[in-house]
Amino acid sequence: MVARPGPVATRPLERTRLPDPEPGPGELLVRVEACAVCRTDLHLAEGDLPPRRPRTVPGHEVVGRVEALGPDAQGPPPGSRVGVAWLRSTCGVCRYCLRGAENLCPMSTYTGWDADGGYARRLTAPAAYVYPLPEDEPAEELAPLLCAGIIGYRALLRADLPPGGRLGIYGFGASAHLTAQIAIAEGATVHVMTRSAAARELARRLGAASAGGSADPPPEPLDAAILFAPVGDLVPVALEALDRGGTLAVAGIHLTDIPVLNYRRHLFQERTLRSVTANTRADGREFLRLAAEHRPRVTTTPYAFEEADRALSDLAADRVEGAAVLLMS
Numbered sequence: 001m002v003a004r005p006g007p008v009a010t011r012p013l014e015r016t017r018l019p020d021p022e023p024g025p026g027e028l029l030v031r032v033e034a035c036a037v038c039r040t041d042l043h044l045a046e047g048d049l050p051p052r053r054p055r056t057v058p059g060h061e062v063v064g065r066v067e068a069l070g071p072d073a074q075g076p077p078p079g080s081r082v083g084v085a086w087l088r089s090t091c092g093v094c095r096y097c098l099r100g101a102e103n104l105c106p107m108s109t110y111t112g113w114d115a116d117g118g119y120a121r122r123l124t125a126p127a128a129y130v131y132p133l134p135e136d137e138p139a140e141e142l143a144p145l146l147c148a149g150i151i152g153y154r155a156l157l158r159a160d161l162p163p164g165g166r167l168g169i170y171g172f173g174a175s176a177h178l179t180a181q182i183a184i185a186e187g188a189t190v191h192v193m194t195r196s197a198a199a200r201e202l203a204r205r206l207g208a209a210s211a212g213g214s215a216d217p218p219p220e221p222l223d224a225a226i227l228f229a230p231v232g233d234l235v236p237v238a239l240e241a242l243d244r245g246g247t248l249a250v251a252g253i254h255l256t257d258i259p260v261l262n263y264r265r266h267l268f269q270e271r272t273l274r275s276v277t278a279n280t281r282a283d284g285r286e287f288l289r290l291a292a293e294h295r296p297r298v299t300t301t302p303y304a305f306e307e308a309d310r311a312l313s314d315l316a317a318d319r320v321e322g323a324a325v326l327l328m329s
């Protein structure tokens with residue numbers, strides 16, 4: 001759990017023994033096989049995102065098996081493999097929910113923020129918000145699909161990439177490496193800009209047309225771009241790299257301040273700057289269908305459950321290739 005939010009060097013995670021959670025009405029009890037480590041977990045541990053309740057267990061990319069159903073839960077039977085993701089619940093009746101934008105629901109709750117998440121042996125989750133997962137894939141490779149994959153896919157939709165278009169990707173961690181492969185499989189030309197030499201190498205191996213430094217201009221103008229790095233200084237850099245009419249989507253939940261923009265250099269010629277807020281369940285289902293079809297290579301760095309602290313500090317220091325994943329023994 002996050003005991004005292006603060007820099008990873010101060011070890012904000014604390015290992016404790018909690019009573020087994022009880023599934024409430026409509027909920028499932030899930031035994032965790034693996035939980036991927038998301039940058040949002042780092043923001044929660046370090047306090048960039050204020051805690052919504054004290055001493056919460058992080059983790060929202062959970063692959064597990066249903067152990068029990070709570071009262072009135074309509075869900076997969078015990079033994080089924082499910083994924084528990086970031087979006088934990090929405091109200092279902094507000095104007096956003098009713099128009100299919102449940103990602104904007106003001107009453108939405110999140111796994112590992114409003115309720116205990118998957119850095120644990122067991123967790124509960126509303127049955128209506130879990131995703132069925134294939135039986136035959138390693139849990140370690142499925143886990144990163146559940147946030148890195150789904151949110152990256154939402155960002156790709158928000159970037160309005162035209163068919164066969166040129167996509168720029170800024171930052172190349174877990175989410176970006178999955179999004180790049182889906183975009184390439186669907187016909188895009190992908191240019192990757194990242195500060196990490198190892199990530200540039202991975203980008204080339206996965207089929208990127210080019211891979212340069214984080215603020216380098218791509219070799220051609222971009223129809224669309226996604227900013228995965230939580231670095232506001234890169235917003236004007238990415239906007240300048242857009243072709244006329246291009247769109248930049250900011251994928252992260254947290255971004256450092258954006259410097260002053262110059263209208264002519266950064267926005268004129270109908271360039272668009274957009275944010276990405278969580279995802280809908282429809283995004284999740286659509287992404288998992290595309291992942292099953294295109295089978296992106298999921299690069300992971302495994303950690304034992306007990307090494308969650310080290311996984312977070314490695315993520316903070318850019319020492320993780322692909323996605324860090326905690327494996328339950």
Ligand SMILES: [Zn+2]
Nearest residue numbers: 091094097105
């Ligand atoms: Zn709602």
Ligand SMILES: [Zn+2]
Nearest residue numbers: 038040147148
């Ligand atoms: Zn996440």
